[in-house]
Each structure stands twice: as C-alpha cells, then as structure tokens.
Amino acid sequence: MSVFTHAGNNFTLMRNVRGVYQLTALFFCFFLNFEGKAQNFSNTGKEFWVGYGTNSFFYTQDANLNKQEMVLYLSTGDKPAKVTVSVPGTSWSKAYTVPAHSAISTDPMPKNSAADNGADARLTGEGLFQKNIHIVSDVPIGVFVHTYGNFSSGGTTLLPVETYGYTYFSLNTSQDYTNSYSYFYVIASEDNTVVRITPSLATKGGRARNVPFDVTLKKGESYNVLGAQQAGTIGNDMSGSKIQSVPGTDGRCHPVAVFSGSSRTGICMLVFNDNSGGDFIMQQVFPANAWGTQYLTAPTSTTLSTGLLNKNRFRVFIKQLGTRVFRNGVALSGLQNNSYYEFESMVGENITATGPIMVAQLILSGLGCGSLGAGDPEMIFLSPIEQAINSVAFYSTSKEAIDKNYLTLVIPDNGLASLRIDGGTAYDSVYAHPGLAGYKVVIKALPLTPMQHTVASDSGFTGITYGLGRAESYGYNIGSYVNNLAAIPEIKPDNSNETYSYVCTKTPFHLSVKTIYQATAITLHFSRVTDIVPATDVTITNPVPSGTAVIKGKTYYIYDLPDSYTFTRGGEHVVPLSVTAPSIDNCSQSEILNITIPVHQGPGADFTAPSVCEGEEVTFNYVPKSPDAGFSQWLFGDGTSSKVLTPVKKYDDGGTYQVTVQVVRDYDGCWGDTTKPLVIKPAPDVAFQLPARICMPGGEATFTNSTTVPGNANAAISWRWQFGDDGMATTKQPVYRYAAARDYTVKLYAASAGCADSLSLPLPASVFANTPVPDFMLADTAFCSNGAAGFTDNSTYDKTLPATWAWQLGDGTTGTGSNVTKNYTQAGTYNVSMVITAGGCTAEAVRKPVRVYNPPRVDAGAEVIISAGEKALLKAVVNEADAKIAWSPADQLTGGNTLQPVATPMLDQLYYVTATGKAGCSSKDSVWVRVYNDIRVPNVFTPNGDGINDFWEIKGMQSYSRATLDVYNRYGQLVYRKTGGYGTPWNGTGTGGNLLPAGTYYYVLQPNANGYGKITGPVTIIR
Template structure:
C-alpha cells in the first residue's frame, strides 16, 4: 500500500504542488481563427508582374489529431495530424485575402476569417500561419479561441516607403461589437457573424502602435465575447538610415490580449544580426528598465523604441507591457552594419512569467528561406535540461549580463518540426532568413486568462489542468467576479448546483480572482479527453450585464508515471553515490519534471540525478517520488547496502629538518575487509605517492615550511576512506662552508675560516664542531671555535670536517679534502722573448716552479729587481707552464739597458725559493703626433708639421694615409671630404719601431649653380636664378649696385648698363668659393614677326626674349578688323595662336607691347603660319 501520508508531507516541503494561481491556457487548443491581411507584393523577376502571396496554415500536435480548415465558400480541407509533424493547409487566396482597397470600410467582410478546428475527441494542436511569395515573407503563431481576450493594443512600426500600418480583426462569435480607439477617435465595428473580418489601415503611413480595440462594454453579453486581432504593415523597411535601394517586407503578428502581457522579458538577438525592440505600455506611469537601468516612463498607449542592438537585453517594467523584436532591412542587418540575408520582421515576445515546458513547433522553408533558427530563454539553473528532439543542448548558452538568473541560446535547425522540452519553463521564438525575406514568431506560450479550470487530485492534493487515471479528483474554476449562482456538468451528465463559497486568489498577472470548488472524488478509468461545462451567473458590475455565462473546458486524463532508478556500481561510505532517474511519465513528449529523493538517512534531494554521500556503512531504504508538475506522480522504493566505514590514520613527528628523513607509520583500519592501497599526499606540490604496504617508510622535504599531509586508504572492494591529515613543520638547515688555508709543513698553524650561517646568513645560536683529520695530534685534532686552527707537522692529504647545528636541532656536516704542502721547492722560469729586445716590446716569461708534495701556492715576479725592488706581480693561483706578459716603461736614454728578473715561489707562509735571470733592452723611438686643424677641400697641398720623434735616436720616419702624396704632403682633394686618419712611423738603426696616429677633417666647399651671364631688358628687373648646397651658407655680392640685397643667393637685379658681379659663398666652417657673373643689359624689345603654331614642337608659341623681365608689361594682339584676340599682363604664358580654344586662321595680326615702365610701347604686325 502506498504511503500517501508521507507523500503529502513531502509535497509541502518540495515544489510538487501546482500553483493554484497559475493558468491552464496556452497556444495549444482545438479552435482557432486566422486572417490574411493586406500586403504590398514584390515583382516577379521574369514577368515583372506583382508576385501575389498566399497563406499556408501549419498544424502540429504532440499526439495524433485531426483538423479541418475552412474559409468562405472554399471546400473545407481535412487532414490527419501525426505526432510531432507540421502539416500544411494551403488556404484559397480569393476567399481569405483582404485587399488594401477593402480596408476602413463601414462594415466587416463576410467569411474572410480562416477557421482551424480540431475534430471532437481529438488532441489539442498548435497552429502557425505563413504568408509568402516572391521576396515577401511573414509568419505568426495563431492563438486558440480560449486564449483570446476582450482588449488588445496594436503593435506596428514607424512606416516607410509608401506602405501602411494595419490592424486586422476577426470575430469568433456572432453579434460581437468592437470599439477602435485611435488618438481620441472611437470607431464602432459590429460583426454579425463569426468569421467576419475588418481591416483598419493607417492613413498616409501613420504608426498605429498603441491603438486600442476592445469589446463594446455596452453590447449584449459583452463579458463573454472574445475576438482575435492581428497587426503589422503592408510593407516596411527598418534601419539603414540614409541608404538607398532598400528592400522591404510585410509585418504580420497575432496580438496577445493585454491580460497576457507581462512585466519581464528576455530578448535574445537574431543570430549574427542586429535588431530593434519596441516596448508598449498598457497604463500610464509605466517605468521601463533595460538591463536594470531606467530607460523611459510611458503613458497609456505610449511606446519606447531602442537603438539597434547586437547583444541580449533584459526588459522589466513596473506595469504590464508588450514587447516586440524587429529584424532589420537586409542591406544593413549584419552585426557590422553591412548586408546580411533577411528583411524586416516583427515578433511579439512572451513575458518570462508566461512560459512553456514542452512544445512541438514549426519552422518554414518557404518562400526562399535559407537559414532557420530557434532562440530559447530559460533559467540558467535549468538550461542543461533543455532538449531539442530529445537531445540535450548543453553548449553555446549565454548568460544575460544584467540578469544572470537567465540564459539564452541561438540554435540553427534543419527540421520543419522540432520538439522542445525542459524541466522548467522557457520562452522561444522561431525565425528564418533568405534573400530579402524573413519570418519570426513565438514558438508557443502559456497565456493569462481571467477564467480557467483546475483539477484537484485528492490523493496528492495537487491542482493541475489535467486528471490522473484511477485517482479521485475534485474540480475548481477561477472566475474574475463573484458569481451569484454556479452549476457544473461533467461530460453529458446531469448538471450539479455548486457551492457559492469562494476563495480569493492572485493570478499570474497580479489581479484578484475567485476560486469555486466542486468536491466529487471523481475517478476516471480511461485515458481520454473529458469535458466540463460551468454556467455562472455574473453580477451587474464592471460594465457587464446580468446573466448566465457558459464556460466550456476540456482536460486530459493522464496515466500514472512509472518510477524507477538505478545506482552506481560502488556503494561505499564517504563517497558520492550517483542515483540515475529512469522514470517515465507514460505520456508522449511530456517527460517527468519533478523528483523527490529520500535516501533513508534523513537527507533528501529534488535533483533528477543526484549524488549522495552516506557517512556510515549499513542498509538504507531509498525512496523516489517522481511525476509531473501538472498532477500525476508515483513512487518506488529500493534498498542499498553501504560497505563498512574505513578509518584512515597515521603517525609522524610534528617537526623535522629539510633534506632529512621523516618516518611515517600507518594506523588505518576497517571493520571488515582488507586494506590494499594507501595514497599519501605530502602537501609539497609533488605527485601523491601510492603504496601497497602499511610498513613504515621515510620521506624527505626539500624546503622548509608547514605541510599538511593527507592519507586516503582503500579496500579491496574499491571503497576509499575520508582524508586523514596531520601537519608537520620542516625547519631549514644551516649553510655549512669554510675556507681552506694554504700552508706547508713548516708553518705554525693552518686556520680554517668559517663561512657557515643560518638561512639568513647569521651565526647567532649556531654551534660548531671541527675535526682536522689528524688523529695523531690527540686532543688538538678537534675544536669548537668558530674558526678552526691546527698545527700540521707532516706534509700530505687530510680530511677536514665541520658540523653545524642550529637552534631547531637540525645539523649539517661538511667535509673537505685538505693538503699540507711540502718544503722542497724548485723555483724556475723561462724567458720566451729574445734576451736582447726592444724596450717597447712586450716580453713573455713562463713559470716552471714545483714542490715535492702539494702545490705552489703563490709566486712573485720582480721584473727589474735592481732598479724597482718593491714592485712585484703576485699570482695566488700559479700553475707550472703558465705564461706572463710584461711591457717595460719607456726609457729616454739612447743606450741599451740590462735588467734582472727575479721569481719567488711559495708552498706556504714560511716555505719559499728564489731564482733570477737577466735581459737586455734596446732603446725605442718616442713619437708625438699633435692634433691637426680642420681644412677646406679647395686649399693647396700642405706639409704635416705635427708629427715627430722626440728622443733623437737615429732612424727613418714615414707618413701615410688618405691624401698623402708621393712627396709626403697632404692633399685635401686627394683625401676627399670627411675625417681621415694619418699614421706616422719611425724605425731606429737597431730596428726598434713605433707608430702614432692622428685624424684630420676635410670640410666641403659650397656647390654653386648659376649662369655666368644674365640678360635683362633695359629698365627691366628679374630675380637672379641660382642654387647652392652647403652647411650654414652665407652670401656676398660685390658691388651691390642694382641689387635689392647683397647678402642673399637670389637677389632681384635692375639695370641700364652692363656690369660684372663677384659672388662669394661661404660655409659655416669657413670654406668658400668665388664666382664672377656678368649682367648684360639689352636696350630694346625684339619681337619676331611670325610663328607657326602647328604642333610640330618648333615655334609653336610667339616667344619674345627676356620680356619676362618686364613684370608689368601688357601684350595685346588684334585682327585686321580691330578685334582683340589676346591680352596678357606679364608674359609668363606666350601667345599660342588660339582664341577661345579655337585655332586662328593663317594671316596677319597686329600687336601692341607696353612695358609700363616709362619705356615706349612697341607695335607691329605678326603673321601666323600653319
């Protein structure tokens, strides 16, 4: 027998109870109405005629169903609907389409509505409408009659390109009266029959967003009337401001009644594209936030439109709002603002609070849709439960930055029908893009309703929209008013008068409603669709007339779930054990979505596949309660044996020393079974050590510090213990070091300098013990002094040991080999250079000293012991065969010099041997080469006086280098500009040589370009044309007669007589050049009397020599008739024989040349030849 008492107790603690304030109205139903509104057709690319669109209705269902589509007088279309399949119904265009000329009429059009009806007794379906042709595409989710409302507000977009906003209405009941409120103007529309359609179209492209349409409150039975409303545009462009040649598309969406609006919306971007959002307020003083930031405060019917966006955003409002998302015109729709396939589309989004847990949706490929996607928004914690066609979607989720509780996904799809499901509710839209066309619509939703039915399972006390087979149920109805009378009728049974006792509840939309109950304990024994009819008498309030209102509901009888689970292969204490749910709801496409696990140890979980850790071994009873959040649940019980608990433990000293063995002893145990493996982690970052024996072992730490040691023990059945831990402190060792002295057997003491210290180099607190390796010396062989001293009597090899101990008790021992050198030294050296050599040459000597035991510890070289006895070269690390260079100082006498070289070799302080040899030094020249001044490139050859030998020894000298000629003189021209190195060499009669070097700089002279003769018309003036290259140039003209300046390169010159100028150009270094320039003054203008402008390159223009030196001259040319055909002030551009870009004819013309400088004008004839 099932323990339902326990179940009910657990249901209070865990979220199985169906929230009584929720609604059971969704986009699935049995009766639907759609319309085919106006649109602007595109042109067929071949015929150039309008490509008229058609409308196709697509029907899907979770389980098999049967549907009939009717419209006007067209033959009804009936089809079977297989589960999870989108079935198309092509509607007769002539019967459904509303032409733009038919909009705004006085009365609706008969039978234009498209009705989609499920055959009685068959499963609910979901319906979508798609309008398409040529480059036009638009689609919408179609809502069932039970989800329709009494009030809507139009959602459109700012109109462009001559299209028009529209609002299309269809009556679902006879005798429906509606009011359209548009900016203070109210229009009444009376529908005689269900299926009549009225289209309200904006004038002159006005935006209809915010226009309200509602049931006339004064009409009969107004509180029971519902109708469907659709909004959009005949065609529109969105975005691409300022661009030309834009494509456009119609907009088409069924509106949600205002009661189904919400306060929170997530908006996921269209994949790889930009989008715009619009937010419409139902009431005044609605505060709108985007990503948590206040963006707008809206009045009733006002809206806010975002800028173009590419990222996901989260919209929240203080009161109910409607939110639309728009794709952009193709030319600018890409994320980068450039072309991306698609076109304008509008999709009305569902608020977060109205979500679904499972839906079968349709994705169209018509007309030429190339890309299809689904956007999904779900709570972040539930996103890993989301499935498409049964497959989990675990990658690619993005979190809303402003609301991390929610995530979104953009899924590319290829199937026409897709089944979406998750453990918690989600919102989704389907959309597609092609070349200049697109569609988008809600994948499905739950909707708000002001009246709905709940089934109360009296076994589980769960309220749900459906009943469970063979479990008693009561009934509840939620009404928006307090009923005066209420009756219930189940299927076709006799009516039952119900109780008027009610309970106030708050609906999802935040409004107060009234719950009435019918206690029946009714059991349903068949899995089928049941019907309930409720008739309630409404009061006369809220503008609703008194009278009976009839509500018809359908609900399903669901099977009881089959509950089962599996366990992990190991059942060990202190280890997470995985539990895997294997339950089945026994309903197609409706998986289990609620779980409660009781692990038998006082712990529970609501995860689907939890992991649980048992702390003790033994037998436990595990109970799983599983079911659906809309009512049906079941349980299963299994027993589990948990292996005995393992107690891990070990012993180790609390302190230790670095690089020193630390002993570990295992103390682990288990009540039954055998320990086979121990995993040790010593906390030092190294790979844990796995041992298969519990015998004690040693381990060394290489660094000081505090370490946490962890041990996990494992038994033969694979169970592992909890971690056992101990801390150990590892102390640093001292640094041991000492210096070895160099002694021989004759020395008094060998003193060892101690260089030891702690980790900081200090000796405080350290103790030292020396062993000198000379046991024959008795007690003197050891010492505790800081620096050890010992007298060795015999030459030979010894081992010296130093032990250093710190305050932590850590000791280090250092041993070094030590040699006491012998006393029998053989001093010797070789002179590698000639015994007679030049005094300025380096000589080489080689050490050849040895000792009978040990090594020579030091040698001292005295290179001129007689004259400089205190100057020595000391080598503390000598080797036999080592060579030493030496250069003697210059001596200034012209005579040879004999010097004595002494070598002293040591094997200790008191053990030494001396040897001496002589060498003769010849006098060497002493040279001087003084600095030389800079010279200019154009000076004469010069004798170099700065180089000389100063000692006066006989010999020969030579001077070489750039610019030195055969005569020994320096020629700057030969050397060239730049810095040059000259070498002075001297060789004595004995062959001793020396060389010194010095540099000299040759500076460049200016480079001057100028004509040697300049011509000028008498009384004229001209700027002298010249150029000069050089560094820091200065200029001087002499004389300055006729010049405007005499210190510039290009003065302006005037004159009446010939004159010769001297121009001097100098650089900053003082290098200059001088040039003579003659000014030749011409005493008159000499124009030619003919020229031939025929394009052969010779005499193509009328050239007049030096006329440009008259800057104010005017030149005029006339025809024989006195027509002026040329005029020029100045003559920079000579006459080319053309007038107004036309060649003048061959002939004679006349000219006047006026110098305008007090000179007489010149006249004459000019003949043009061709």
C-alpha cells in the first residue's frame, strides 16, 4: 500500500471496487479494434520507420556473404489494411493488402542495389544513412521485424511515429563476437531534426566516450553508431549512450526513433558447441518518458518442456543517477557503466524503482551459464505494469530452424477468467508469480506454422513471444502501451468524497494531476478532448501543488483543477497535458504528457409518464434499472426539478419536454440518467377580436377569431361561441345580429385533440351606435352650367359623434365634407348621391336629381362706325327665341329690350346685350359704335429729333381703329406699314426700324369705315 500526503493529511492509495490497487487508468481493448483505443499510444499505428540494422553478415568474407534477410510481419485488427513499404529516395516500393484479423509476411527488404532498383537499406557502418524503410497504412496495424539467415536471427516490435520521443538511452547487451559490434541508430520522422549523441564508450568511427556531438537529419534519414572493438572478440557495450533531440534551425525539437542491438553477440556462449553461438539483435527502444517503475518478469520456457523454465539474464536500466532499484523488495547494487544493473534468474521477479527504469530480458546462448535446451541470444524490452494492455495481436514464425514457439504472459489473477488466447481458454502452464501476490504467469506453446495470434482479457497484462532452435532464437514484446508515465490523473466525482481511477458519463468530477515534475507551468488541452464539457484549455502559471504522493518510492506533485468537468460519452479519453519544469531533460524544458481518463457508462434508470394536456397534472413513475443505483432527482425539462420519488406536476405550456430521471451509485458516485420526451398537448391559445362598432338597428357584429394551437399550424379545432344574449355559433368567424344596444359578455370555447380552453371578453354598450338617417338639400331647384351648384347635408345623426361624408356628383366627380359646391359645364340632369358615416355607422346612400341648364348664346354683332349725328342699327342674335333681351346703357337706344335697337351716340360707345333663358341662366356680349370725324393729312414732317414736327400727325385718325397705312418710296417699294389704327404716329423709320432718307414718299391710307375710301398722296421727309 502506498501512502501520500495531500493538503497536510495522510491518505492511503485508493483502490477500485474490485480491490485491485491502481495507479493508472483502466485500459480497454486497443488492438483487435484499433478504432476503439481512443488516443492511447501503443505499438499500433499508421506510420513506422525502421533501419536495416547492422548485421555480422555484412562483413563476412565467406560464402555466406549477405545471406541474411529482413522481413516485416503486418498484422491487422478488425479492418483490412492497404500498406505500402518503401525506401524513400529510391524507386523501391511494395504494396500489400492485408485482410482483417490476419497477418502476412512482406518480401525481403532491399539489400542489393543491382537487384533492388538501386535500393540498399542496410546500415553498413557508422555514420549518416539516407535509405531507410518506411511503412504507411490506411488503418492502424501492428508491425514486427524479423531478420534471419544462417542460424542468426532477431526480431522487434515496431513503434509508430506518434510514440516517438525526444530523449533516449541505448539499451544493449554485452558484446562478445568476432568482427561484430554493439550498435544503436536514430531515425528522424521530420525534417530539420537535430540530435545530440553522447556515446557511453568510444565508437568504431572515432567518437570519444561521454563527448556529445550533434547530427542534423532530414525526414527518413538515420545515424548509426557502432561500438569500438576491444581485444579479441570483445567490443564496447554501448549501453547508456544518450540520444536527445535538440532545437533545429526552426527552434523546435523533433521526435525521433532509436533502435539498439548488436550485429552479433554471444551471451555466456560456450566455445566450440554446435548448440551455442552468437546471434543478431535489434530492438526498438522505448522513449524515456514511457519507462515505468514496476516490472513483473517471467523466465522463458525451454525447448525441453513448456513447464521447464530457463535461466535468463536481466538488465535494469536507470534514467537518472540516484534511482534506487529493488528486486523483490531488496535493493540492487553494482551499477554498471552508470546506466544498468544486471542479474540472472530462473523465476519471476518483481522489479520496482524510485524513478523510471527500463528492463531488458536476455535469452542466453545455447546451454550458456547453465541454461537448458536449444536457443541463442535475444534481447526483449519488457512493458511495465503501468503500460499493461488487455488485447493484442502478434505474429510467430518457424524461420531459421525454430523448434519451439512460446507465449509467456503476466496477468492479474482476476484476469484469468476472461483470458482468451487465439479465441480459446486453453494454455499449457500457469503458476503464481513468485514476486507479487495476485498475479499469474501463463505459458502457451504456439504452433510452428507462421501465423497471427491474439490475446485478450478484461485485465491488463504484459507478455513476450519467442522462438527457440539449435543455436537460434528470436523474440519480442507482443505489444504495449507507450504512454508518457510522468503524469497520473486523480478523479473525484462531485457527489463523492472518494477518488477513483475512472469516472462515469454525465457525472461531474474534479480532476487532479499527479506528476513527477515540480512544474512552473501546466496547460491542460481540453479543447483537444472529445465529449468533455467544458472543452476549454486551462493554463496554470507557477502552480502550487496541493500536496505530494509517494507511489512505489516515486514522489508525485499534486495539482488540483478548480473547475468541474463532465464527459458525455464513454470510452477512454486522453487529455494532453503540457508541463514545464526545470527538471525536464529536453531543449524546451517542457513535455507533452497524455493522461488517460477511463469513462464508464453510468447506472441505468427509466420512468413512465402519461401525455396530458397543458395545465393538467402528470404523475412521474420511476422504474429502477440498476440494483446498485438509487434515485436522485427529476429534471422536468422546463428548468424545474424535484427530489420526490413519484412527483406530480403541471405544465403551463404545451410542447415536448425532455424529462430526465437521474440516479446515483453509492459505491463510486457515478451518475446515470434516462432522458425521454414527454409530450404535453397544448390547449388552443384562444384569441378573438370584438367588433369596433355595432350599428343599430340591425346590430350586425363581426367577430375575428385568431385562435391557434402552439406548434401545430394545421391543427383541427372545434368552436363554440356564446354572445351574451343566449345566441350561439360554431363557426370560426361568425357574424351575429344583436337586437338591442347594452352590455354583453362574449365567450369563445376552442378544443383540439382533447385539450380545450376559453376566453371571455366584455362587449360594452358603448360599442353600439345608431346609423344616421341621410338627407341633403339643394341650393336651388335648377342650376346654370356657367354657375355654382350648392349641396348641404341635412342628415339626422348624433352630432357628438365624428362624421364623414362621401358625395357622388353625377358626372364622375366626388366630394367630401358636409357642404359641397359644384360647377357643372354641361346642361343635363345629374343624379347626386351622398353617404354619411357617423360614429362608425354608415347609412345607405341618399340620391337626388339635379337639373343643369345652359344659358342662351347671344352675339351683339359687328362693330358699327358712323359719322357724328348718324344712327346705328345694332344687329344682335340669340339662339333661344324666347330669351329675354336687355341692352345697356339704354338711354341712347330705341327698343332696349329688342335684339336690334337703334343707337344714336355722340361719341364712341360700347353697348352690352344680356340674354336670359330658363332657370334665369343668362349670357352677355358687347359691340362698339364708333363715331368718326374728318381726316386731315399733312404732306411734310421733319423727323430730325429736335422735338418739332418729328412725327407725321394725321388729324382725326384716332377714331378709326381698323385703319391701315402703307408708305412707298419713289421706286414703288413698301417702306412702312401700319394696321389696326393710327394710335402711334409715324416717325420716319422703315419697316425694319431704320431711318428713311429725306425725300418724297407716296402713301395709301384706308380708314376702313363707312363714308371713307382710300386717301392717297405724297409726303416729304425733311431732315
């Protein structure tokens, strides 16, 4: 049991409901259904890189030269995969289609430029290599590498690019074989990658021990480091060499992959024994941030018997000096090369540490160091229990003289019941793990036939697979999570005082993060997490830990988040966590951690509730679904809630309400709920408008119905009206007639789908009004077309009410107002009508005929010219024979009431004649009588501007208004003309306004009056 300190109090590490102590999240199936693994990082992925590791056969000079082969095993889950294997920079590329739930072996990787389209992917020495192997798939797959040939083989599990890290340590075996090397190489997955390499010992290429050097790599390039050889068969063991990504020219660190191994080495090799020898080793190294603190080992089986266990060697690599390592609780001693402890064992071991460690399990050379049966060296990197999985697929083979294939698992006791190997429950051996109670070791002998195998359980397990033969072996980790283990989530549901390793859907919780770093800044990237509320990033600057926890000897700092969160969907959810701390050993002193939060489905519940009308009571009945959960509360969908088990509620408004019943489980605080729609049938929203005016008598009232059913524009509605005087109607828009004017109450009932409502409105007596009695008066009995006709309202109505009038005047024109004046231009009879509206009541139109007469047309005759003392006969005419005639002035006339009187004026006189016909319509005309005197024409004038005799003054011409005057020069040309009388005398200018020269001119004067003819003669202009 681990103890930690939190906020000044001591607590024991919380255990889950099954009694198993858990430090990390519960893991779900990630391999057989790749899409279901959320964002956990594992050995499955879509993109991988690997180098063709340095092999002793690259250097041999005998007939076995270049006899090794390197192949890939491609393993799928529940989806088929399209996979491309290529060597970028060359034309070598292979495409494969792998069916679901199966595995295939690829063609050998290219090793000969002439035979492989110019490609040779081998890492043949120390230095930079550009041709490495790239694997790309359209769906997540597992990839395993197998290199074999002439009693030499080795295998590894590949890790996808998303698991690549920034800091690595090379993990190797001892180096003991002729012309062979301990090695490691680094591959870049991105351009502009710079790695700093610090060899733990001198290298074949001349790099000094513990002297770092930087290498710049492009995407897909690798750098290979070979340990220098010592005397005889011994070479430098490169274990502990550090590989770290540092900033490139873009200022960023880029993730890389690292592989460790040996071109060939023996481990406790017996000399001159056919069953013992050296072997090729190549394993991909886990990044340092994925190392754990607890490993459960299990020795390999022998070829003699599944249950007969063999001796293995174990190396425990530490990340930091000062880390204490324990073997079954006893501290290890004898740290080698400042990087690893080493021991041999034939039993399962419980290896724990105060800091991150990595454990390598080594299979010895055949019969070496007391081992039994056939076999040869292999190195397998083990998974810590923190990275345990519960479902994998892997591949076994018989290539290169393999006699036995095995699977060895370490699994919790309670995982045995659900354990399935290749779909079955059979295995060959099981025994209690001697290092830790509660765990079992399971061994299964696998067929020699190359094939895919699957392992699944509801509990996490670790495992290795390996093949053994005479002087031959291969092996690798069957699969692992590769999560960053520098942070652990602590989950506390809001309605519980306990902490748990999981949370349930819809259960609000607070989150604490335990990290091995004493952080200066923390950012939780909730915006990258699906199905969480709120999905907002949280950054804490200079965070203060709320406490510390010592877990398996490792100190964790605890940082609490203030907000509450809720997951809406189950599954594994990964929250990316950015931590900045001085102790983080990379270029930015920052690290991206991924904390996994398992989200379980909460307990179940159900309920029943009838559909009722709005305003009616509905009873909710809780129906339990989970025996371990109790009722919590109701959420009625309208913002109200209740903690009564069987509540009764009224909804004021119709509609569909999402009703939720919530339950809570006592032992883990998990919420569960069921939400179902409850239809509250809406009653009609009754509305109508009263008539603004009801006119009496008649009392016709029109009601406007605007009732609706909310949410259903086409609902069928039935109606019932009550008008307040025992009258009723069932139509939507009724017209009703009231017999008397008084106060009434109008009520409308409306019903739809069994739901009804009503509305009553007062209809006051003031709405009623009497209709006017229309009438109008004429200003006269008849009118003249040249006069004005007047019409005056004479209706009977309540003068206190506003009134309007509409007149139709019989000729298409209209008028308004109580009095109207009209000028008719044509004689005839016109039907004039008037409509009056008073207080909103309109009377029927009243009509009256109007007679219009034209006045007589009278003509006074032509102008008369007489000499003084003469008589003039006035000759007027009229179109109506019976029209009355009147002349004025009448004092100089004889017969002033006749059409043709005789006038005797002494001077010019204008006479008027008036003719009066029917209806007194009259018209008037006038005529001039001119009285003429003698005309005296001078024969000379002097228009020189001296003011004397400048004009040609013709005496007596002022009486002759129709006179004309023409003046000609001596050539007979007209030079001046005057018509319409001689009102302005001539000044000697021509017709164009020019001055005429002095001389004699000839004139023709025509008075155009009785008694006068033409007057002609000369006139002289003197200037």
